[in-house]
Amino acid sequence: MSVVSTQPQSPGRFVPAPRITPANRTPPPPGAAPVLRTQRLTVAYRHKAAVREVTLDIPPRQVTAIIGPSGCGKSTLLRALNRMNDFIPHVHVDGSVYYRGRDIYAPGSDPVALRRRIGMVFQKPNPFPKSVYRNVAWGARINGYRGNFDELVERALRQAALWDEVKDALHRGALELSGGQQQRLCIARAIALQPEVLLMDEPCSALDPIATARIEDLIDGLKKEFTVVLVTHNMQQAARVSDRTAFLLMGQLIEVDETARIFTNPSDRRTQDYITGRFG
């Protein structure tokens, strides 16, 4: 295993990850332990199950796409992975989600500590109505970051391919940026915390094709350092950027496999029907 930020860190301390060098950029060996694993996970709103008994492994430093028709439970599944469903009233969770072998729904598991390790990018860009710099630095500041903030902000913005566009406007309002820039800022804000996993909930659905292409390029680069889980309703996007694809239908995991296989030779008839556009 390499020495990148995928190594478990002690919870209270927050130290910058070592620089990425080509040597430790190698992909994980096949069969590496999953970073996240859901086991018979059921998420219900009141009495209606949005996710039913999903058992899914998320391997490290790959892009796992979750596809499926609207309302199939993709977003609910994604938000269960960093306990963002906690804030929605009447949500009931059954089963388990293991992050590095620990059940994040077990009593005593702290969602606040968890969310620093598992970052999230939302459907609509949602930068804080503050400056670009503060957007990136805030998460680190509240988590007791001890390093140099200017460096942290620059590195995160570079990683999010936004630095060149905003380096002269770091203290301007983030809401002055374009939609695509705002979304890359949200990505920079998430990776500034050096999380291990990045959850992306249809990050391009509010963006035009050019901005979408930039984000997709970005995701391709991010997987060298982060484990990415990408929810998308856009099958071409899943095919372009993901290594593995999970197909969800009416809350159930129909199948999960290497993306190439899902799109060329799926083993389930319903997957075949969906990707060939027969429904959804």
Next chain:
Amino acid sequence: MSATPAAAAELFRPALSRRRVAGHIFAGLCLAATLLSVVALATLLADIAAEGLSLVSWRFLTRFPSTLDPLKGGIKSALWGTIWVIGLTILFAVPLGMGAAIYLQEYARAGRIKHWIELNIANLAGVPAIVYGILGLALFVRWMHFDRSVLSAALTMSLLSLPVIIIATQQALAAVPNSVREAAYALGATRWQMVRSHVLPAALPGMMTGIILALSRAIGEAAPLVVLGAQTYIQFTPEGLFDMYTVLPIQVFDWADRPQKEFHQLAAAGIVVLLAVLFVMNSVCVGLRGWQQRKHLG
């Protein structure tokens, strides 16, 4: 699905001119309503200014009222009384109201109890001021033995303003989009960090507006203070929480009630002073709001 242009024309009766006329009529009615209120307000202000403005001077502000030679007297006791009462009311009601609103909006679980509390607060906002006066008389003046003091007045005014402050603050908090809260949580923020850094700054302008509305109501109220036993004619200013006091609306009321014409002039001048105090309070609020917004962009 698609019909021929001729058939489509049969299906729709756009009545464009009628729709436009209806639009113009509505805009006209709204304009008339605006003009009517502005004209009424302007007339009132002009009338008061014509009668009282000439009397307002530094001397008027710094002298105690006089019954022997009314026009040589001033409004010092009422002005200071109002500053005391409103100052204390701000001190009591603003933190309490904001705290209650933040709790209800950001912490309390949705449910029947919360709903019931909110319903009661909404009802309290509609209770006539005089009722608060009677409550204050029983609670603060008699039971707590604060007597006819500035403290009793300020506590009663705080009760009067609290519901409005709570409701306005809650609405300002509710107007902050949830995406901001989610963004903060997703970065590993605690609820308090999320509220302090993002929700409060975003809600502050709306909260200020609500607070100003509540205080504007309190500053012009005379009725509850009459019940509480405010003075109408005193020759001193409060120097502590337990001193007696009078306030601008009561002073104005007293002057306006007297038969001699000089006192009516004084009443007009008193109203000008009251409006000026209100204006200063508003300006401070607007200034604070702008400062806060600039600070949070930097």
